Amino acid sequence: MFNRKLRLGFLVLAVLISLTGCRPLSKNSLTLAGSTAFQPIVEMAASSYNLRHKKTLVNVQGGGSGTGISQVEEGAIDIGNSDVFASEKKGIKASQLKDHQIAVTGITPIVNPKTGVRNVSQKQLIGIFTGKIKNWRYLGGKNLKIIVINRSIGSGTRNNFEKWGLAGHRSMVAQEQSSTGTVCKIVGATPGTISYIAFPYISNKIQPLSINGVKPSKQNVKTNKWKIWAYEHMYTLKKNDKNTRAFLRYMMSNNVQQKIIPKLGYIPVSSMNFKRSENGTLSNSEGGRAKVDGSHTNGS
Structure with missing residues (x-):
């Protein structure tokens, strides 16, 4: 036993x-x-x-x-x-x-490099993500339809981007992606696209956007000149x-x-x-x- x-x-x-x-x-x-x-x-x-x-x-x-x-x-x-x-x-x-x-972590809007736009005002950014601005030519860019790519509902990145980048406005209904890597691939490969990512994922295949002439940099985050963080x-x-x-x-x-x-x-x-x-x-x-x-x- x-x-x-x-x-x-x-x-x-x-x-x-x-x-x-x-x-x-x-x-x-x-x-x-x-x-x-x-x-x-x-x-x-x-x-x-x-x-x-x-x-x-x-x-x-x-x-x-x-x-x-x-x-x-x-x-x-x-x-x-x-x-x-x-x-x-x-x-x-x-x-x-x-x-x-x-x-x-800083968060920045990103566009496809062929868009032809490197800087927008915050009012223009809000117009893009709420669907009021539909073509990049209205912002001095190429004659390309604006394609918005959102992060999934409940995403912390989306929550912070809408809160600080869009002044509390909710983004329009658009394609949603849960993966930052997927967002980067889509924006890098598709002319006219725009989305948003955390700074560590920035690469030479995508173009970060400045806002009101302020660049999305770590130094600007540290001093709060760049407020999307x-x-x-x-x-x-x-x-x-x-x-x-x-x-x-x-x-x-x-x-x-x-x-x-x-x-x-x-x-x-x-x-x-x-x-x-x-x-x-x-x-x-x-x-x-x-x-x-x-x-x-x-x-x-």
């Missing part, structure tokens, strides 16, 4: 190990999920952290900002990654969560364990802030000259406060 129970115990242990990637379950494991835009940073940081802390296993999953925020609120995961504020998601009790802002958030419950706190400290370390984040094309939150609240209120390092212009224009 004893040997039979012993064999059964070993069998259960073997099943558990196989279900956890040939690694015994650990009380020191952390699970993170959410924003796919933020995911490259988190995955690289988690890999580095796992090498430095052998007794802690950090698991990183995607799912989108809404998934990350809702799952951390439910206690299903340790950290929820998001590129929007938790209070912007319906049904979320943001007061129960703690916001850790790790990085910043977003925080990459890590949300936790207000009460969290020491392993979670240790990983969050690592995300703010020099290795992540000065090496991993810039390497991937994002901006360390520690490099920003201003801090911006959800409603657009700015505070600088001296503690002074300024209000973003109500029109959210991108003028210098």
Whole structure:
């Protein structure tokens, strides 16, 4: 009887190990999920952290900002990654969560290089995405029909582009894509197309648009001259364990802030000259406060 129970115990242990990637379950494991835009940073940081802390296993999953925020609120995961504020998601009790802002990403409208346009006003940008301007010739470009490519409803990139780039206007009904890579391929291959992406995905196959003469650059984001940008958030419950706190400290370390984040094309939150609240209120390092212009224009 004893040997039979012993064999059964070993069998259960073997099943558990196989279900956890040939690694015994650990009380020191952390699970993170959410924003796919933020995911490259988190995955690289988690890999580095796992090498430095052998007794802690950090698991990183995607799912989108809404998934990350809702799952951390439910206690299903340790950290929820998001590129929007938790209070912007319906049904979320943001007061129960703690916001850790790790990085910043700029967002820019992009067009096919054959369009012949490199700069628009914000009013013109709104006209394009609301369907009022239908041909590039009206903006000094080629005689090409404007083809709008949107990100999917619920996308953090779309939410931030409409909020800061379109001054709160909703984009017209148009083709939607969930993948940034697909957006870049379509815009790069199709004359007349326009969409929007995060800075790290800019390539020579697409043309970023300046707005009101301001270029979409990291430096202009840091000084808030370019206002279409977003925080990459890590949300936790207000009460969290020491392993979670240790990983969050690592995300703010020099290795992540000065090496991993810039390497991937994002901006360390520690490099920003201003801090911006959800409603657009700015505070600088001296503690002074300024209000973003109500029109959210991108003028210098």
